[in-house]
Amino acid sequence: MSxxxxxxxxPEYDRSLASRRSFLKGLGVIAAGGVVSTMQGTVFRQxxxxxxxxxxxxxxxxxxxxxxxxxxxxxxxxxxxxxxxRPTIAIPPSQLLETDGMFGLHPSFAPLSPLxxxxxxxxxxxxxxxxxxxxxxxxxxxxEEAHPGSAERVGWLNRMVAMSEPACSHAAVQVGAxxxxxxxxxxxxxxxxxxxxxxxxxxxxNAMQERIAALDVTWGQVGGALGAGARLGxxxxxxxxxxxxxxQKPRNNATYPATDLGDTLAESARxxxxxxxxxxxxVDHGSWDMHTNLGTLDSGGMRYMxxxxxxxxxxxxxxxxxxxxxxxxxTISEFGRRVAENGSAGLDHGYGNAMFVxxxxxxxxxxxxxxxxxxxxxxxxxxxxVTTDYRSVLWEIAKTRFPAVSLSKLFPNFSPxxxxxxxxx
Amino acid sequence: MPPSxxxxxxxxxxxxxxxxxxxxxxxxxxxxxxxxxxxxxxxxGPVLRLDDYQxxxxxxxxxxxxxxxxxxxxxxxxxxxxxxxxVKAAGGPDAWxxxxxxxxxxxxxxxxxxxxxxxxxxLTPLQRWRRHEAGAATGWEMMQDxxxxxxxxxxxxxxxxxxxxxxxxxxxxxxxxxxxxxxVWRVEYEQMIRGHALGRFDDLLQQAIRHxxxxxxxxxxxxxxxxxxxxxxxELLECHTVGVEVGYTEKDVVNSARILTGFHVDIRxxxxxxxxxxxxxxxxxxVLGFSAPNADPDGRAVLTxxxxxxxxxxxxxKRLCRRLAVRFVSDTPSANLVDSLARVYLNSxxxxxxxxxxxxxxxxxxxxxxxxxxxxxxDAVATWAAVRVDVKRPNGAQDAANQLIDIGxxxxxxxxxxxxxxxxxxxxxxxxxAGRMLGSMRAHWSAATGSWPIQGISFPTPLxxxxxxxxxxxxxxxxxxxxxxxxxxxxxMLRAACVATGIRxxxxxxxxxxxxxxxxxxxxxxxxxxxxxxTR
Numbered sequence: 001m002s003x004x005x006x007x008x009x010x011p012e013y014d015r016s017l018a019s020r021r022s023f024l025k026g027l028g029v030i031a032a033g034g035v036v037s038t039m040q041g042t043v044f045r046q047x048x049x050x051x052x053x054x055x056x057x058x059x060x061x062x063x064x065x066x067x068x069x070x071x072x073x074x075x076x077x078x079x080x081x082x083x084x085x086r087p088t089i090a091i092p093p094s095q096l097l098e099t100d101g102m103f104g105l106h107p108s109f110a111p112l113s114p115l116x117x118x119x120x121x122x123x124x125x126x127x128x129x130x131x132x133x134x135x136x137x138x139x140x141x142x143x144e145e146a147h148p149g150s151a152e153r154v155g156w157l158n159r160m161v162a163m164s165e166p167a168c169s170h171a172a173v174q175v176g177a178x179x180x181x182x183x184x185x186x187x188x189x190x191x192x193x194x195x196x197x198x199x200x201x202x203x204x205x206n207a208m209q210e211r212i213a214a215l216d217v218t219w220g221q222v223g224g225a226l227g228a229g230a231r232l233g234x235x236x237x238x239x240x241x242x243x244x245x246x247x248q249k250p251r252n253n254a255t256y257p258a259t260d261l262g263d264t265l266a267e268s269a270r271x272x273x274x275x276x277x278x279x280x281x282x283v284d285h286g287s288w289d290m291h292t293n294l295g296t297l298d299s300g301g302m303r304y305m306x307x308x309x310x311x312x313x314x315x316x317x318x319x320x321x322x323x324x325x326x327x328x329x330x331t332i333s334e335f336g337r338r339v340a341e342n343g344s345a346g347l348d349h350g351y352g353n354a355m356f357v358x359x360x361x362x363x364x365x366x367x368x369x370x371x372x373x374x375x376x377x378x379x380x381x382x383x384x385x386v387t388t389d390y391r392s393v394l395w396e397i398a399k400t401r402f403p404a405v406s407l408s409k410l411f412p413n414f415s416p417x418x419x420x421x422x423x424x425x
Numbered sequence: 426m427p428p429s430x431x432x433x434x435x436x437x438x439x440x441x442x443x444x445x446x447x448x449x450x451x452x453x454x455x456x457x458x459x460x461x462x463x464x465x466x467x468x469x470g471p472v473l474r475l476d477d478y479q480x481x482x483x484x485x486x487x488x489x490x491x492x493x494x495x496x497x498x499x500x501x502x503x504x505x506x507x508x509x510x511x512v513k514a515a516g517g518p519d520a521w522x523x524x525x526x527x528x529x530x531x532x533x534x535x536x537x538x539x540x541x542x543x544x545x546x547x548l549t550p551l552q553r554w555r556r557h558e559a560g561a562a563t564g565w566e567m568m569q570d571x572x573x574x575x576x577x578x579x580x581x582x583x584x585x586x587x588x589x590x591x592x593x594x595x596x597x598x599x600x601x602x603x604x605x606x607x608x609v610w611r612v613e614y615e616q617m618i619r620g621h622a623l624g625r626f627d628d629l630l631q632q633a634i635r636h637x638x639x640x641x642x643x644x645x646x647x648x649x650x651x652x653x654x655x656x657x658x659x660e661l662l663e664c665h666t667v668g669v670e671v672g673y674t675e676k677d678v679v680n681s682a683r684i685l686t687g688f689h690v691d692i693r694x695x696x697x698x699x700x701x702x703x704x705x706x707x708x709x710x711x712v713l714g715f716s717a718p719n720a721d722p723d724g725r726a727v728l729t730x731x732x733x734x735x736x737x738x739x740x741x742x743k744r745l746c747r748r749l750a751v752r753f754v755s756d757t758p759s760a761n762l763v764d765s766l767a768r769v770y771l772n773s774x775x776x777x778x779x780x781x782x783x784x785x786x787x788x789x790x791x792x793x794x795x796x797x798x799x800x801x802x803x804d805a806v807a808t809w810a811a812v813r814v815d816v817k818r819p820n821g822a823q824d825a826a827n828q829l830i831d832i833g834x835x836x837x838x839x840x841x842x843x844x845x846x847x848x849x850x851x852x853x854x855x856x857x858x859a860g861r862m863l864g865s866m867r868a869h870w871s872a873a874t875g876s877w878p879i880q881g882i883s884f885p886t887p888l889x890x891x892x893x894x895x896x897x898x899x900x901x902x903x904x905x906x907x908x909x910x911x912x913x914x915x916x917x918m919l920r921a922a923c924v925a926t927g928i929r930x931x932x933x934x935x936x937x938x939x940x941x942x943x944x945x946x947x948x949x950x951x952x953x954x955x956x957x958x959x960t961r
């Protein structure tokens with residue numbers, strides 16, 4: 001995190017800051033997000049910029065914070081264990097979308113049906129970590145570091161960004177009023193701001209030059225995270241105009257829901273339109289932690305969250321239009337929920353889960369993965385067994401969309417299984 | 426809405442800043458001097474060498490001794506002249522700290538008055554709910570009152586150590602606010618923590634885990650023998666006591682939740698909290714080294730023993746003491762310090778006061794001055810304290826008393842508003858992002874200019890800050906630094922002040938000088954945007 005020299009660790013980078021292109025080259029990870037509020041949920045977005053000013057492939061990682069119930073989203077209605085374990089909250093098969101005899105999508109996913117049918121959206125069932133971890137915080141850290149056994153806290157996206165240009169360190173940037181998420185955490189300095197519009201230095205209108213110069217006197221030689229953050233802030237603000245000059249207005253008549261996730265994906269599409277080299281964007285959406293009132297199709301948390309997710313993601317792809325041919329979206333959550341509902345018509349922390357992959361390179365319209373079954377003997381402590389390591393899904397995306405990345409460095413000591421969710425994997 | 430009080434950086438100034446950071450050498454000063462040449466080039470007056478930024482000898486207003494400054498910056502929201510005087514009156518830092526550990530003996534009228542500034546605080550949960558239902562004020566607004574009140578208390582109270590410990594416990598036993606219907610009982614939860622903040626952790630834990638606010642937040646009020654909800658049972662182990670490293674099993678989690686069954690809240694009705702023995706899970710329970718037949722439908726006696734077991738668990742002692750050391754010593758406290766504090770904690774039957782005494786007496790604490798980065802909320806409060814604002818009783822949403830939380834939010838944090846049960850992070854890496862720094866620069870500029878907020882607040886004038894005029898600029902800067910940051914002025918500070926204002930060190934400052942007429946905020950902000958202000 002800290003950089004005691006007061007510089008990026010890359011002299012070339014430091015000297016080249018004057019140009020916007022190379023500035024963005026140095027900005028490893030950028031993020032933006034909605035209002036942080038526990039009442040309305042929390043969304044963060046983080047973005048990484050490519051080594052060049054233009055990214056051919058863009059990855060959007062949408063984290064469903066709190067542990068989403070994959071079985072409510074990709075419903076295994078063909079397994080009798082599903083309805084039996086959930087007397088209150090099981091979704092009637094007749095209501096499901098895109099059914100294939102075994103699985104069907106949550107009815108709130110209707111806005112995503114066109115993507116499913118056109119083969120641009122797929123799901124993988126029974127995915128997760130190699131061993132159960134039902135703690136939110138350590139499971140999140142594990143999923144986002146994707147490096148079991150390592151004591152270093154470096155996120156997989158941090159490693160991915162670093163591989164774009166091995167000789168230089170990249171700066172991690174986050175807009176969204178909070179702390180760096182584990183997946184981008186690493187040796188780079190980090191950026192966090194309320195929103196894209198606030199990325200500027202405030203000061204006397206007629207003496208900004210002096211204000212910036214004084215900041216440089218104060219912070220130019222300060223070591224540690226604080227000094228790196230101050231210098232990066234001033235530099236970022238100075239070079240932010242390209243993003244600010246890109247219209248906030250969605251294209252193609254896309255209509256986002258007026259929610260944190262809708263706002264955040266709209267801003268993500270804006271960053272992609274600005275074509276400043278955004279390569280990795282991470283979006284946090286939560287909370288999916290539904291111990292109580294997970295609900296039915298008429299009310300409750302699942303209906304609300306699934307609806308917000310579907311409307312926002314569908315609007316995002318509409319907004320992107322032709323740019324969508326470069327953008328792959330993957331969802332990920334720290335763990336699934338228990339198979340059986342609890343006493344509050346909710347679900348406690350579980351294990352196996354579902355992931356979605358959408359957009360560029362996806363072999364869609366299908367549910368992938370090996371279904372382990374819901375008979376008592378099939379379960380792990382009452383939870384869905386994991387038959388596909390979540391890293392195998394990420395591996396296929398990285399392999400097919402980011403060929404320059406060394407997969408063995410991205411996911412150390414890991415041998416993936418074939419999932420088949422990406423074309424050419 | 427905060428006014429837009431600045432402009433975007435020009436491309437030219439960005440290039441200037443870049444030129445300065447591009448210089449790479451191993452020694453600080455020569456490269457800085459090179460940077461200064463590049464930076465001061467376009468400014469008025471001749472370019473000065475670093476040697477020209479000698480700071481004049483000390484002024485009459487003596488600084489607090491380093492021990493006092495360190496203790497106050499760690500165990501109060503900010504160093505202030507009043508607090509320095511309190512330390513002196515108490516007979517020194519050690520005596521002041523002892524006094525602070527018995528807060529009931531410290532008069533605190535100004536802070537007590539703040540309660541009446543926010544009438545929603547004084548309502549009962551049911552009254553609050555009715556107010557919300559009637560549309561008079563939303564739960565959200567009433568919880569903003571709670572956050573405003575807490576920030577103003579930190580700014581105002583004479584019982585600073587108590588206030589800092591309220592913050593510490595609130596983060597350990599986190600109940601997000603605002604959050605769903607948790608808010609109905611959230612003020613009572615706050616008051617409960619205040620009552621135990623300098624007491625035994627065993628007592629605090631007993632009250633917190635039974636509290637309807639935490640019960641609503643982590644779903645325990647929904648958990649019954651018929652249908653266990655594991656949420657609180659798990660977080661009690663992971664977040665509140667032993668921690669995940671101790672290695673409890675899924676069975677432990679279920680049994681933990683079983684012990685907790687029986688508590689209810691009459692949600693959306695009377696909001697009364699109750700215990701219903703018929704809903705308590707009866708039967709043998711075992712969690713880690715604790716076990717009980719648990720045969721009585723009233724499980725509260727078992728719960729008391731279970732929580733007491735957890736409060737006295739060596740893993741809890743270690744985890745709690747590590748968090749205390751991270752809060753008050755450094756981001757990376759030594760294992761020796763943590764272990765020795767844990768021993769004190771266990772030997773004192775979970776009393777926190779002996780632990781705090783041992784922490785402050787440790788060499789590691791004494792050697793850790795300015796090693797903690799201020800969180801956004803701490804920065805917002807410390808900035809107002811530093812510029813010596815006078816905040817008035819609020820009449821509306823735009824008044825300063827209601828705006829302080831928005832300043833914290835603009836930097837990146839709102840009191841109690843963290844979306845997960847693990848509480849806010851408390852290390853520099855979390856709070857040193859570039860955007861946070863931009864947020865701090867904005868908040869500091871607003872405070873230096875008095876431009877946000879403007880209602881219900883007053884700021885000192887430039888002449889309140891300056892020594893007897895006329896005198897030279899370097900002497901003015903030195904004088905202001907001592908009264909703003911309570912440290913000696915460094916050459917870097919003086920040079921930053923010169924660059925920010927375009928005034929040379931030996932320039933004479935009269936009462937009609939541009940510095941006094943309109944440039945004073947530029948000086949103040951250059952001194953607030955410093956590591957000395959952003960650390961504690």
